[in-house]
Amino acid sequence: MISFAEPGEVKTALEEAKYLADDRIAQVVFLAERLGKPVLIEGPAGVGKTELAKALAVVHQRRLIRLQCYEGLDESKALYEWNYKKQLLRIQADQGSDWSQLEEDIFSEDYLLTRPLLEAIATEEPVVLLIDEIDRVEVETEALLLEVLSEFQVSIPELGTVQATSQPLVLLTSNNTRELSEALKRRCLFLHIGYPTVDREKQILLARVEGVTEHLAEQVARIVRSVRSFDLKKAPSVSESIDWARTLITLGVAEVEAADVTDTLHVLLKYQTDIERVAKELEI
Amino acid sequence: MLLDVLTGFIEELRSAGVPVSMVEAIDATEALRYTDLGDRAAFRSTLEATLVKNVRHLEAFGTAFDVYFAHHRPEPNATDGNGSSRKTEPVSGEGGRSGTGGEGDLDELLEALFQALLSEDLAGMRALVRQAVDDYAGIEPGRPVGGTYYLYRTLRRLGVDGLLERLLEAEDGQGRSALEDRLVRDEFEERIEQLREEIRDEIRRRLVADRGREAVAKTLRKPLLEDVDLMHAARADLAQLEQVINPLARKLAARLAHKRRLRRSGRLDFRRTMRRSLSTGGVPIDPQFRAPHPIKPEIFLLCDISGSMATFARFTLQFMYAMSSQFSKVRSFAFIDALDEITPYLGVGTDFPHALDRISTEAEVVWIDGHSDYGRSLDQFWTRFGGQLTRRSTVIITGDARNNYRDVNSTIVPQLVEVSRAVYWLNPEPEAYWDTGDSVMSAYGRHCTGAYEVRNLRQLEAFVEQIALPPIGRVARPVPHEPGPGRFWKR
Ligand SMILES: Nc1ncnc2c1ncn2[C@@H]1O[C@H](COP(=O)(O)OP(=O)(O)OP(=O)(O)O)[C@@H](O)[C@H]1O
Ligand SMILES: [Mg+2]
Numbered sequence: 001m002i003s004f005a006e007p008g009e010v011k012t013a014l015e016e017a018k019y020l021a022d023d024r025i026a027q028v029v030f031l032a033e034r035l036g037k038p039v040l041i042e043g044p045a046g047v048g049k050t051e052l053a054k055a056l057a058v059v060h061q062r063r064l065i066r067l068q069c070y071e072g073l074d075e076s077k078a079l080y081e082w083n084y085k086k087q088l089l090r091i092q093a094d095q096g097s098d099w100s101q102l103e104e105d106i107f108s109e110d111y112l113l114t115r116p117l118l119e120a121i122a123t124e125e126p127v128v129l130l131i132d133e134i135d136r137v138e139v140e141t142e143a144l145l146l147e148v149l150s151e152f153q154v155s156i157p158e159l160g161t162v163q164a165t166s167q168p169l170v171l172l173t174s175n176n177t178r179e180l181s182e183a184l185k186r187r188c189l190f191l192h193i194g195y196p197t198v199d200r201e202k203q204i205l206l207a208r209v210e211g212v213t214e215h216l217a218e219q220v221a222r223i224v225r226s227v228r229s230f231d232l233k234k235a236p237s238v239s240e241s242i243d244w245a246r247t248l249i250t251l252g253v254a255e256v257e258a259a260d261v262t263d264t265l266h267v268l269l270k271y272q273t274d275i276e277r278v279a280k281e282l283e284i
Numbered sequence: 285m286l287l288d289v290l291t292g293f294i295e296e297l298r299s300a301g302v303p304v305s306m307v308e309a310i311d312a313t314e315a316l317r318y319t320d321l322g323d324r325a326a327f328r329s330t331l332e333a334t335l336v337k338n339v340r341h342l343e344a345f346g347t348a349f350d351v352y353f354a355h356h357r358p359e360p361n362a363t364d365g366n367g368s369s370r371k372t373e374p375v376s377g378e379g380g381r382s383g384t385g386g387e388g389d390l391d392e393l394l395e396a397l398f399q400a401l402l403s404e405d406l407a408g409m410r411a412l413v414r415q416a417v418d419d420y421a422g423i424e425p426g427r428p429v430g431g432t433y434y435l436y437r438t439l440r441r442l443g444v445d446g447l448l449e450r451l452l453e454a455e456d457g458q459g460r461s462a463l464e465d466r467l468v469r470d471e472f473e474e475r476i477e478q479l480r481e482e483i484r485d486e487i488r489r490r491l492v493a494d495r496g497r498e499a500v501a502k503t504l505r506k507p508l509l510e511d512v513d514l515m516h517a518a519r520a521d522l523a524q525l526e527q528v529i530n531p532l533a534r535k536l537a538a539r540l541a542h543k544r545r546l547r548r549s550g551r552l553d554f555r556r557t558m559r560r561s562l563s564t565g566g567v568p569i570d571p572q573f574r575a576p577h578p579i580k581p582e583i584f585l586l587c588d589i590s591g592s593m594a595t596f597a598r599f600t601l602q603f604m605y606a607m608s609s610q611f612s613k614v615r616s617f618a619f620i621d622a623l624d625e626i627t628p629y630l631g632v633g634t635d636f637p638h639a640l641d642r643i644s645t646e647a648e649v650v651w652i653d654g655h656s657d658y659g660r661s662l663d664q665f666w667t668r669f670g671g672q673l674t675r676r677s678t679v680i681i682t683g684d685a686r687n688n689y690r691d692v693n694s695t696i697v698p699q700l701v702e703v704s705r706a707v708y709w710l711n712p713e714p715e716a717y718w719d720t721g722d723s724v725m726s727a728y729g730r731h732c733t734g735a736y737e738v739r740n741l742r743q744l745e746a747f748v749e750q751i752a753l754p755p756i757g758r759v760a761r762p763v764p765h766e767p768g769p770g771r772f773w774k775r
Contacts, residue, residue, distance in 0.1 A: 007326065027319075027329040034318045035311070042339055138542050176339065176531065178538040185337035186307050189315075192339055198471075223463075226470045258463045283462040 004030055018207045019048070019055035020200055028191045029056065038149055038170035040134075040180070040188035046237025047193045048204075049173040053130035056169060063123070065168070066130045067116040069137045075144055079154060081113045107158035117145065118154050121164035129168040134184075135177045146184050196238065198225050204238060209245045219256045220245045223282075224268070230281050232274045244268045258284040286321070287313070289497075293352040296501045297335060300344040301508045304335050324353070340509065340528075351501045354489040389419065394442060401447065401475050402454055413482045416442060421487055425494050430503040431487040438483050448472055510742040514596050515712045522595070525741065526637070529599065533606030536745055540610055540752050580612040581678040581705060581751065586665060588683030589644060590620045590656045596712040596738075600682050602636040603744055610752045612676070617669070618643055619661035622651035625669070658685060658724070659693030666696050670703065677704040678751055682738075684713045685725040692724050697731040706733040710747065714739065 004010050011026040021029070029052075032039045041049045057064035067078060075081075087106040094102055114122065120129040131145060148154055152164035172188065174180060196204060198221045205217040212220075224241045236244070244267045253260050262284050269275050290312065294304050312334040319330040328349055336345045393416060400408040417423075420441040421434040439445075451472045452465075460468070491500045509528055512521050585604055587597035601616060608614045618626045624647040629639050643649070651660070662681075673679070679700050701707045709729050711718065715737045718725035729735030738744050 006320070023325055024329040024332075027326050028333045031315050031318060031330060031333060035315060037311075039333075040337070178535040179338075182303075182305075186305055188337070189311075189333040190337045191333060192342060219467075222467045222471065226467060229470065256463075258461055261463065282466055 004033065006030070013059045014052075014055050015207075017055040017058040019051060020196070020203045020207060021052070022196070022200055025052065025191065025193065028189055032189055033169065035189070036167060038172055038188045039191050040185065041171060041173045041191045041193060042176050043193035044195070044235070044237065045175065046239040047195060048238055049193055050130065050132055052193075053128055053132075053171040053173075056171070057128040060126075060128065060169070062169070063125065063127045064130060065116050065120045065127050066132060067120075069131065069133045069135075069141075071136050071138070073137045073141055075141070077115055078117050078141065078144065079115050079148070080118045080156060081115065082107070082158075083111045083113050087111050109159070112156070112159070117148050118162065120168045121148070121152055121154065121166070122162055124165055126166035127168045129170045131170070131172045133175060134172045135174040135180060139181060142181055142184060146181070146187065150187060195228055195235070198222055201225075201238065201241060205242065205245050208242050209249065211249050212245055213254065216245065216248065216254060216256070220248070223256065223261065226282070227268065227278055230277060232269070232277065233271045234269070234274060236268045240268050258282070286316075289352060290316075292497060293331075293348060294335065296348045296352065296498070297341075297345065299502075300348060300505045301511075302336060302338075302341040302344050302348075308335055308337075327353070344506070344508075347504050347506075348501055350485055350488055351492055351504065352497050354485075354492045354497075390441070393419070394447075397442070397479070398447060398450060398454075401472070401479065402451060404475065406478075409479060410482060413479070413486050417483060417486045417490065421490070423487070423490050423494070428495070428499065428503060429491075430500070431484065431491050434487045435480075435484050438487070439480065444476065444479065448476055451476075510745075511740050513739050514599055514741070514744075515592065515739065517595065525599065526602075528741070529602050530606050532741060532745060533603055536749055536752075537607055537610055540749065580610060582613040582674075582676050583611045583615065584669070584673065584677055584679045584704075585614065585616045586623070586661075586679065586681045587616065587618050588620070588656055588658070588661075589618045589640060589649060590654065593656070593683050593712070594640060594644075597682055598636050598640050599741070600680075600710065600738075600744065601630060601640075602634075603741075603748065604680075605630055605632055605634065605636075607748060607752065608632060617665060618647055618649050619656075619658075619664075620644075620649045620651075620654050621657035621660060622649055623661040623664040623668075624648040655688045656683065656686060657690050658683065658687045658728070659691040659696075662696040663693050666699060670699065673700065673704045675703075675705055679704050679707040680710065680751075681708070681728075681732075682710045682712070684711055684723060685709070685718070685728055686722045687724050689722050692727045694724075694727045694731070697728050701731060701733065706751070707731075708733055708747070708751065709735040710738040710744075711735065712739055713737070 004013070007023065007026040007030040010030045011021050011023070014021045014026070014029075028039060031037070041052065043049055053066075054064060056062075090106050090111075091102065116129070120127050134142065134145070137145075149170060152167060153161050155161040195201075198218075201221040201224065202214075202217045205212055205220060206214070209217070220241055224236055224244070228235045244264060247264050247267045248256065248260060251260070251264070261282065262279060265275050265278060269278060290309075294309050294312075297304050312331055315330045315334050316327075320326050331349065332342070332345060336342060393412060397409065397412050397416070399405075400412060416438055417434075421438045423434055448469070452469060455468055455472075488500065488504075509521070509524055510532075512525065514525070517525060583604060585601065587593070587601060589597045597618070604611075604614055604616075615625065615627045616630055617623055626643050626647050629643050629647070630636075651657070697707060709725075709732045711725060711729075713723070717723065718729075718737075725735070736743070736747055738747055
């Protein structure tokens, strides 16, 4: 794995992976790698939280293992689970044979279903582990994740302890719908990603949107900045400005005029009231 | 040296309400070993990543950082990346000049500033800002102020407001569309905002040099949003409060849902499991659990919406509606000297600030003079809606119980308590003011299941958490001394 000498190198490497980081993002990633600490990323939707993990996997040429969280996610989906149907079939097939031998067999790795968290520490090659939207899981599941992240081992009563063979680079994202536990936050470096500056957004568009000109990228970024400054139900995210730029290109727009904005505003904004609001503010 | 400042900085964060643990402090020092200390932005990022773990604390962090590391900044003649950094020279050299500069100097300074803004010359702007603060802030040593006054004085002397128009004129506006106009304006506004921040920071640096970090930081400390007094919140704070109410309610709802789940978990339905197992030859492959029996209370919310109480009522209503998934039903009533049901006006997506305006004109909440009459309003509630209360109903009354020396009618509350699950009173006044003047708080509160001082979001949240998930059992029994809200009368 590449080890960076300074944050500037992180930034450059990410840029090659088409992720435009600012100095702060680069600094925090650099620290995370140096200190071996997880990064907890928060921020509005669509500002590149998930994408950062993907880009880091590309940069390090590591596999990305993603644990998408949801309400009700538990140990059996996050860590491991015994394949009890398979176990049962085996039991039925082996009726009458020696139980203790059978028991040993059915609690062996062949009958284990590995889930992302276990997989992330049990692989030979180090991976990037993304625990996405951790705020959606219940507090005990959070505690479980925390345990794995601090011990880097998983104990399976029937099998013993699985020790990490490699340490993953861990990123967690949260949409801040609930307060995470203090214990988890203490372990992590914190990174808040907000909307990019006009200049960075322009660079993102140039990197991500095929066929966009400097001029168009700049115009889109500037209009989006103005739009975000209005009091909206849902401000446009980076992914929406990317979609918008793509739409404009498809329509053959080289220079954004008021009429183009009017025609395509629904790509940028989700709510009708927001669309009306923006149209009024921009006098289009 | 750095370590000393860091210790002071961390103490300041804690005083400002940012909880920094021991471990985090150690992490910060460790992380600084990998940080280029000559790079102020990197230094700041490192501290932020290790010491702040909550978006809401970022602002407090920013202020404290500016004060504690005021002098930790690159000199203006370091190149700023965009080449043109030396274009605008400061009008005169560094100097200890104070007081006010002459008019000629001012014109010259303004012209230079204008050019710096136009060409986005950050380094030049900084140098000019230092001079502007030297000449026009009129800082008087030793005064215990936060600097806002100096900031406005400088801005006014410089005529910063007029700068925007000048900049707009300077950019060739020929044939520009309304849309382009707007974009150009937003761009310049951003630069001017940057200028304001530079001036503010420069003033803070002077104050720190004059009075020391601790003193300046202390003057700048702001209460956290959760602690802002709802009754006396400034307009700007109201807007911010508005924005945190829904996330706060969502978080609380998630916490409650989780607790509910814990309560009912682990109850295996043995019979259904066995019945199911018949299809697998008697092997209980698929355990069945009992369906949950959620105990969600039904809420009757009675709010005094007279002048001083309106804001408090608004936030209480908004919070309860944001939480409505936690209750089987929320019905609301507003009163001043008459009471009316307002449930039809409200819902989850309601624009609360405006809804209340409508309610006070459209609903029948005023009888004679629009001064609160609790006795009459409670009596009306009892007469018109009392019959609908059941053992599942929780009644919440909000208001300061200032009855304008009218008839108290103290028999109503005991009757409410008799027929419902619980009756709570939320009073936004400090407990020390209860029963003074025309407040008849005890006359009501004494009979309630609980009466609480609720002056801020933190207290409101604590109260809602408690009633949404009462201890198991028939009647809600609030926990005395916990979690914060005030007096509690045992029945
Ligand atoms: N800094 C960036 N560089 C390049 N592309 C970016 C950047 N930020 C965002 N994007 C683009 O925006 C899209 C959305 O980003 P992403 O999915 O990471 O958002 P998110 O913050 O995880 O949002 P959510 O909270 O909705 O999950 C990405 O697919 C990517 O194309
Ligand atoms: Mg995401």
